[in-house]
Amino acid sequence: MKLSFHGAAGGVTGSCYLLDTGNKRILIDCGLFQGNDEEERRNFDDFGFDPESIDILLLTHAHLDHCGRIPLLVKRGFKGEIIATAATRDLARLVLLDAAQIHEEDAARAARNLQRHGQKGPQPLYGVYDAARAFDQFGRTAEFDTRIEIGRNLHVRFAEAGHILGSAFLVIDAGDGGDRTRIVFSGDLGPFGRSILRDPALPPQADYVVMETTYGDRRHRGLKESVAELYEAITETHRRGGNVIIPTFALERAQEILFHLAQGVRDKVLSPYLPVFLDSPMAISATQIFRNHPDCLKPELGDALRKGHDPLDLPGLKFTRQVADSIALNRVESGAVILAGSGMCTGGRVLHHLKHNLWRPECTVIFVGFAAQGTLARRIIDGEGTVKLYGQVIGVRARACTINGFSAHAGQDELLRWYSGAGAPKTTFLVHGDAQGGMAAMEKLVAGQGGKVRCPVLHETVELR
Numbered sequence: 001m002k003l004s005f006h007g008a009a010g011g012v013t014g015s016c017y018l019l020d021t022g023n024k025r026i027l028i029d030c031g032l033f034q035g036n037d038e039e040e041r042r043n044f045d046d047f048g049f050d051p052e053s054i055d056i057l058l059l060t061h062a063h064l065d066h067c068g069r070i071p072l073l074v075k076r077g078f079k080g081e082i083i084a085t086a087a088t089r090d091l092a093r094l095v096l097l098d099a100a101q102i103h104e105e106d107a108a109r110a111a112r113n114l115q116r117h118g119q120k121g122p123q124p125l126y127g128v129y130d131a132a133r134a135f136d137q138f139g140r141t142a143e144f145d146t147r148i149e150i151g152r153n154l155h156v157r158f159a160e161a162g163h164i165l166g167s168a169f170l171v172i173d174a175g176d177g178g179d180r181t182r183i184v185f186s187g188d189l190g191p192f193g194r195s196i197l198r199d200p201a202l203p204p205q206a207d208y209v210v211m212e213t214t215y216g217d218r219r220h221r222g223l224k225e226s227v228a229e230l231y232e233a234i235t236e237t238h239r240r241g242g243n244v245i246i247p248t249f250a251l252e253r254a255q256e257i258l259f260h261l262a263q264g265v266r267d268k269v270l271s272p273y274l275p276v277f278l279d280s281p282m283a284i285s286a287t288q289i290f291r292n293h294p295d296c297l298k299p300e301l302g303d304a305l306r307k308g309h310d311p312l313d314l315p316g317l318k319f320t321r322q323v324a325d326s327i328a329l330n331r332v333e334s335g336a337v338i339l340a341g342s343g344m345c346t347g348g349r350v351l352h353h354l355k356h357n358l359w360r361p362e363c364t365v366i367f368v369g370f371a372a373q374g375t376l377a378r379r380i381i382d383g384e385g386t387v388k389l390y391g392q393v394i395g396v397r398a399r400a401c402t403i404n405g406f407s408a409h410a411g412q413d414e415l416l417r418w419y420s421g422a423g424a425p426k427t428t429f430l431v432h433g434d435a436q437g438g439m440a441a442m443e444k445l446v447a448g449q450g451g452k453v454r455c456p457v458l459h460e461t462v463e464l465r
């Protein structure tokens, strides 16, 4: 049996692993490389294997860095079955159609520019048609904790990863009885004790583990303190007569913040009249998908939802799907909470809310997620005095506040807690982490527990015996 690493090896994005059992070729995730231009150009490269030769694709969750190259895989000849949980399939449809549209728009824009110089424009990585076609290949739905036969003497089980709605880690058993080899793929793991999602399950004893290490060098702040900080920032801003802008990621973070706002109103910490605007068509659709999957939520929230009590709803919540409604928010001078994408302020509707609120000292921008170097979010957090928005220089006079406790990724202690379930694997492969940061930290800690540890490089193949 062979395992090769065709993404998220020595880096954080592009998750893609190929397990070749001799009889079956199984791909685990097929994600997009994201980040700077060099990373993004990698998406056009060869996969490192022939897409036509793949029998099955197992998808751990719907983040783009895990599913974003699936339409390209199909475009290049993959004809096999895609297996995922029901919630992952629904979220992946939303995410991939959106990504395809962006690829088409980017390519069209580049083509227009090049045409002026008499050159031909680039082809998009894939288009909406390819994304739609990929959905014809979603086959069986994976129920959590249920063995699925994917070949002769070959089974997979999807287990709760607690990272985003529907996210799973995979337990693959090749062979039976004493001859069995068990490989666990962590996908992305969430922290324990979150607000909407269930805790990650622990893996069973395994021969090999492929583990993410995104935040292997960090410890998260407690959720309780973060929620208290959120309420305090909102109350204080509204007392000053300003608005609160929260740049949010459409999947998970937006719903988590909505849940805490609703909870704050129920607990009378926040005003029952608090006007909250979810100003992101994608986050609105994702919120609807959350409502359609009560089984993936914490049992008490799932039960409430089935009885018609929506834990993500609050009296003053408005969804602004139409552009005109979004623009109308520019007239709201005080007392509002506006959630809009993108989370790192690299584009999207949050930009026009920043343009109208960032220069006002009575307003607050609350960052609840990761902000990469070079992004507008990072520059505001780092205290730059002015930023450029839509060609205009805007003074940064609003308060910028960063709340770190809402992470969707397990921190160091939680990764180790999860890993302890796997017993003493023969080899642990560390992926999906920064070679100098999370991965390096986890390498030391996991090596301290006895087994062999490897940090594979891109396209490396190892023999599993």
Ligand SMILES: [Zn+2]
Residues within 6 Å of the ligand: 061, 063, 066, 163, 188
């Ligand atoms: Zn993820």
